[in-house]
Amino acid sequence: MKNLIVFYSLEGDTKLIASTISEKINADILELKPKKKYHDSGFKKYFWGGRSVIFKEKPELQDYNINLENYENIFIGTPIWVGTYAPPYNTFLKKENISNKNIYLFACHGGGGADKFYKNIKEIIPNNEFKGEIDFNEPLKESRSDILDQIDNWLKMVYFNN
């Protein structure tokens, strides 16, 4: 059973979760990298990132050499931007045809919005089994062992019991 962890991360939170999951299960990792990086500090970060969500931009992504056909389980991780997934997923989900997979969703946020992300993504790639969801409030600010425990418990519930 092959696992793929896909994630986008601007400031490292979602990357931390992706790499922690990958320490627990055997998985390939695909980091979505826009060719033109988003601003990652100050007002510009929220302005340009927020604008990109509102205008449903599809930022060009760096090439990657991963064929989703080869995977049965796909973990999808994003920071919450303006209450939903970040725009690199507009590009990714348009390009890839994701169906008949087991999907696990994870998100990082500054207070909320994960539920809308779960709902939106289920509408965009409906023909899949959605097996689990987990979200974190800026985990880089939390203790590493708490995060590990949460991920351990989650994987036990949604992944290892299947």
Ligand SMILES: Cc1cc2nc3c(=O)[nH]c(=O)nc-3n(C[C@H](O)[C@H](O)[C@H](O)COP(=O)(O)O)c2cc1C
């Ligand atoms: C453009 C932008 C919009 C954001 N919108 C939200 C939001 O709607 N709700 C929220 O709780 N956090 C929001 N955040 C905060 C991020 O989701 C949060 O800091 C997250 O942990 C960042 O993950 P990353 O380090 O993987 O990029 C936003 C951040 C940015 C840059």
